[in-house]
Amino acid sequence: MAVYDIEAGKYNELLAEALKEIPEFKQPEWAYFVKTGVSRERPPEDSEFWYKRAASILRQLYLNGIVGVGRLRTRYGGRKNRGAKPEMFKKGSGKIIRVILQQAEAAGLVEKMKAKRTGRQLTEQGKKLLESIKEEKELKKVEEIKGGKE
Numbered sequence: 156m157a158v159y160d161i162e163a164g165k166y167n168e169l170l171a172e173a174l175k176e177i178p179e180f181k182q183p184e185w186a187y188f189v190k191t192g193v194s195r196e197r198p199p200e201d202s203e204f205w206y207k208r209a210a211s212i213l214r215q216l217y218l219n220g221i222v223g224v225g226r227l228r229t230r231y232g233g234r235k236n237r238g239a240k241p242e243m244f245k246k247g248s249g250k251i252i253r254v255i256l257q258q259a260e261a262a263g264l265v266e267k268m269k270a271k272r273t274g275r276q277l278t279e280q281g282k283k284l285l286e287s288i289k290e291e292k293e294l295k296k297v298e299e300i301k302g303g304k305e
Contacts, residue, residue: 175206179258179259180209192232193235194245212252232247
């Protein structure tokens with residue numbers, strides 16, 4: 156229930172900060188020059204993009220259970236501007252998603268599954284990490300409340 160209590164954007168920022176401390180999560184050199192999908196015109200300008208996307212992917216795994224690269228490509232896709240022709244939906248980059256999942260697997264947060272749906276699922280260690288983010292936020296709230304009363 157921890158992940159559901161915090162707004163998604165704020166939660167992803169907190170989780171991204173936690174992922175920076177894990178040595179397996181490193182932004183590859185090529186990530187600065189690669190678009191996030193066919194529908195984009197330029198690569199992301201945010202220097203923290205890799206960690207934010209990794210946090211978002213881990214949150215999706217927590218919410219949806221077993222998720223594969225194909226489903227995540229659809230999740231991170233967008234509308235492609237085709238000039239005079241009507242816009243059309245295009246999937247996001249699979250390489251970025253795949254490498255982030257491999258990094259999470261190396262860190263022990265994610266494992267491959269071959270059940271009814273193939274894909275990846277969070278391990279117990281991964282669930283604990285995602286649920287611990289809420290506890291840090293609650294501690295900050297408690298400190299703010301104590302700070303206001305004194």
